[in-house]
Amino acid sequence: MLAFLALEDRAIRREALCDMFWESAADRRAALRWSLTQLRPLLASRLGQALQTDAHFIAVDRSLLSVDIRECKALLGPGGIPIPDSRLKAIEEALAAGFSADLELAVGYRYELWLGGERESLRQLHRQALDEQSARANTPEAALATARKRAALDPFDSDANARYLARSMEVDGKDRARLALDGMRDRYRAEGLSDHGLVASWRGLGPTPELVLPDKPxxxxxxxxxxxxxxxxxxxxxxxxxxxxxxxxxxxxxxxxxxxxxxxxxxxxxxxxxxxxxxxxxxxxxxxxxxxxxxxxxxxxxxxxxxxxxxxxxxxxxxxxxxxxxxxxxxxxxxxxxxxxxxxxxxxxxxLKAPEDMSAWECYHRAMWHCYHFTAQHTEQAYQLFLRALTLEKGFARAHAGLSFAHYSRAFLDATPAPDSAVALALEHGQLSVDLDSRDAMGYWTLGRAQFLAHEHDQALQSLGRSLAINPSFSQGHYALGFLEAHSGLHQKALPELATAERLSPLDPMLFAVEGTRAISLAIEGKYNEAAAWSVKASSEPNAHFHMQAIAGACLALAGRGVEARSFAQRTRREHPGYSLRTFERSFPQKFEAHQTLMMQALRSAGVPESEA
The missing domain is CATH 3.40.50.10610 (ABC-type transport auxiliary lipoprotein component)
Structure with a gap:
């Protein structure tokens, strides 16, 4: 009765307990009362009495009890906390042992029906434990052992049998696996079941060559x-x-x-x-x-x-x-x-590999990792890796897009004595990427950003529009389009575009840029206090570069917070000595002169000098 009460999610009527456990007793209620007197001292502790009764209902306070099956359900069910392998092994072994023999009682059909349902629930838990062990198996032998247990638990589950046969063939070889198949087919026939699905699964395990992983992810x-x-x-x-x-x-x-x-x-x-x-x-x-x-x-x-x-x-x-x-x-x-x-x-x-051991795609991905650090040193490392990717694979469109990104970063981060040349190279490689693969959103993304630095705002908007037409889920494409719109007087479009970028990738490495662009757009709209709040937030995000400090200085100045504005301007100069109004103007060209003047005057009042000197 205690097991029954502990596993039920509700209080049970006294009459229902009598029906279940004392169906044929002469005085069922007396039998129930006697059982309750036996349980009360067992369920009493310094925390309270776990047995709860009134005139009609009986229940147990599970907060005062430890119920092993419920703990297993909580750990193995959806949203369960990760558990170590040793704990999972102990749970699986306990589930394999089944219910305590003390629960095997001949007290009536109601109890037998309940116990049968609980046994099936226990088997389902056991399946979950074995499936989790299978997912964690780090050797073929361990995977085979788990697959064997899973097939034994449900001997007529075709999927479980197919997985066991596959693992057996992998570890024991085809002959041993064939013996296992023959045993399964005998059991199917003995039960009058069709073994067609089992045989089809076996044929699918034939000498199919293992597919080689492609270079790209x-x-x-x-x-x-x-x-x-x-x-x-x-x-x-x-x-x-x-x-x-x-x-x-x-x-x-x-x-x-x-x-x-x-x-x-x-x-x-x-x-x-x-x-x-x-x-x-x-x-x-x-x-x-x-x-x-x-x-x-x-x-x-x-x-x-x-x-x-x-x-x-x-x-x-x-x-x-x-x-x-x-x-x-x-x-x-x-x-x-x-x-x-x-x-x-x-x-x-x-x-984890030396550059000489990387494939073209590996060079590309490692280079992009460097790009998103937004420093001169990382940009140069990215540049070299993009070049190596092109050496390994001629006509690699993504590598040209990467080179466009690197040249863009050189100019944008004021990391070259020849920014105009860097912009020209960014345009060249962006166009090459598009020419080589017109279906790649990344190529149009890099081309559009290069066109922006070249003051070609309308062309940049078109390129970024094509990028998103190819891939509407490209979060950085939405960010870049919002950035262009914020610098093209399209502020009513910019803010929703930036929100889409953030919704699609809330942990993006360029989140600081999304927030910084939002600040610029709000500032030009005259919403200075909002702009200041977003700019300060952007300046503290991971990967935020020195331009973010300058944007915060400008927005704070517009909001009338001069002391804080000058502090951010000084921080900008510390992070990037020689930072000037000209540096900002090259990296953030506005389409309309009035908007450019607003930002330049704000930076000037924050203390950013006209030129590097």
């Missing part, structure tokens, strides 16, 4: 598991996987597996390392969807299947209006978050 979207609770759940989970595959495919820097291939792997959670080898990819995207009333939550994980590590994981909550609009919104947000995480992971992986 490779990814497959495995799909999202609907956690149930609503009839539209499967529509969202299946549609999201399809949309996300399409959206990621617009990032030309990624090799994305077609949905028709990836959707074959519907087991949850799948054997990730095996799936990745079969598809020939390094990264896998998988997750869950859950709908409750008018809210939907999508949880997504990006896994490096080669090393069986989680690169990134996040959940997205949305209010549910139009289901398809929410689907589009969430898939765009996920894609915009995943792409920079893959780029970061690739850059870190490339950073």
């Amino acid at each position: 490779s990814v497959a979207v495995l799909g999202f598991t609907d956690l149930g609770g609503h009839q539209d759940g499967p529509v969202l989970s299946q549609g999201l996987a399809a949309d996300l595959t399409l959206t990621l495919g617009r990032f030309s820097g990624l090799f994305v597996i077609a949905r028709a291939s990836a959707e074959r792997f519907t087991v949850h959670p799948p054997d990730l390392s095996l799936v990745a080898r079969l598809l020939g990819v390094r990264y896998l995207v998988h997750g869950t969807t859950q709908r409750l009333d008018r809210r939907v939550r999508v949880t997504v994980t990006l896994t490096d299947a080669q090393f069986n590590t989680v690169v990134w994981s996040e959940h997205f909550d949305r209010s549910l209006g139009d289901l398809f609009a929410v689907q589009d919104d969430v898939s765009a947000a996920i894609a915009s978050a995943i792409e920079p995480e893959i780029v970061r992971a690739e850059a870190e992986r490339a950073g």
Whole structure:
């Protein structure tokens, strides 16, 4: 009775307990009262009495009890905290042992039905524990041991059997795996079950060569598991996987597996390392969807299947209006978050290699890592890596886009004695990138930024518009367009564009630039106090360069906060000796003279000198 009360989520009527445990007793209520007298001293502690009773109901206060099965459910269920491998092993072994023999009671059919349901719940927990162990297995032998247990738990689960056969073939060889298959087929036939699916899975494990990873980062979207609770759940989970595959495919820097291939792997959670080898990819995207009333939550994980590590994981909550609009919104947000995480992971992986051992794509990703540090030294290191990428792969459009970025940074960061020459080279390589690959959003992005420094505002707006037409989920494309609009008198368009960039990539390495641009746009609109607040925030963000200190100085001066403005101007000069009005004007050219004059006068009043001297 204690086990029953501890596992139920509600108070139980006394009559219901009598029906369950004393169906044929002469005095059922007396039997219940006697049992309660036995339980009370056992459940009393210095914290209180866990047994709660009144005239009609009986319950236990679970805050005063430790219930092993409930703890397992909390740890293994959605949102559970990460647990160490040793704890997971202990949980799996406990679940494998099953219920205590003391629960095997012949007290009536109601109890037998309840216990049967709890046994199935226990088996489901055991499946979850084994699946988690499988995902963590770091050797083929460990994966085989877990797959064997999983197949034994559900001997007629075709997916579990297929995974076991695949692991057995990998570790034991084809002959041993064939013996395992024959044993499975005998069991299927003995139960009168068809073994066609099992045989088809076996044939799929034949001598298919392991696919070689492409040079560029490779990814497959495995799909999202609907956690149930609503009839539209499967529509969202299946549609999201399809949309996300399409959206990621617009990032030309990624090799994305077609949905028709990836959707074959519907087991949850799948054997990730095996799936990745079969598809020939390094990264896998998988997750869950859950709908409750008018809210939907999508949880997504990006896994490096080669090393069986989680690169990134996040959940997205949305209010549910139009289901398809929410689907589009969430898939765009996920894609915009995943792409920079893959780029970061690739850059870190490339950073472990000597430059001479890197591929062209590895050189590119490591160079971009340097670019986003926004210093002269990092820019030069990026420049050399982009050159090496072109040496390794002639006509590599992304490397030309990278060189455009590097030359842009030289001019923008005042890191060259010949800024006009750097701008010309940024234009040249940006155009080359577009000519070599007109479907790459990155090429138009770098070309548009170079055109901006060349005071070609209208052409820059067109280039950035093309970048976003190619990839509407390109967060830095939205930022750059907002930046151009803020410097072209289009402030009503700039602020929503910047908000979109921030929504798509809330942890972007250029978040400081989004906030700094917002400050400039607000300042030119005459909203000086708001501009000052955003500029100060931008100046303290990671990767913020010295220009951000200058923007803060200008906005604070416009807001009438002269002492703070001069402090930021002095900080600018400390971070970049020789900083002047001319430095700012070269890096932030406004299309309209009145807007340029406003910012220059603000900097002047903050104490920034006219020239380097």
